[in-house]
Amino acid sequence: MGVRIRGLVKAARACRESLARGVPSGERADFLAWVRGILGQVEEFCREVPGGVEGLPRPSLEAYRFLSKVAREGTSAFAEPRPAGPSRPKIRVPGLVAFLEEMLLDLGTQGEPSFSVEEYRRRAAKRVECTRKGLLRKGMDPSFLPLRTGMAFAWLDWLAREDHLEVYR
Incomplete structure (x- = not known):
């Protein structure tokens, strides 16, 4: 049975959402540092676990692989932030x-x-x-x-x- 790392899947989800929204160019370095920091913690923890990173449960392993890909690809993984879509006007029909x-x-x-x-x-x-x-x-x-x-x-x-x-x- 693998070792579960709490928060890894959640961090990968947050990373995906940020990438989908688009990370502004001024925040990309901090964003990559955050991703690399998470990866460093996982790798350090997994050094002492039989099977290493590959011994993680599947959801955690997939999250780790996704974050690794983001860290490897660097700024090429980023899309420009998209403007918010048009909002629908609020219509009131009293009574x-x-x-x-x-x-x-x-x-x-x-x-x-x-x-x-x-x-x-x-x-x-x-x-x-x-x-x-x-x-x-x-x-x-x-x-x-x-x-x-x-x-x-x-x-x-x-x-x-x-x-x-x-x-x-």
């Missing part, structure tokens, strides 16, 4: 979720709802239309809505169609 919740609660209660099914359908269609137009004015579609609002929008869009509200009721 859409609340309207859906009130409508479903009112229609789901026993007794007569506050409005007729046809009136709810008309109101739902109006909310959907206004939301869609507002998004289009900004060059967006419903996929830009936050999850909860997007789900409310989809529900209202479905309920506003002919006979769908009756199915729900």
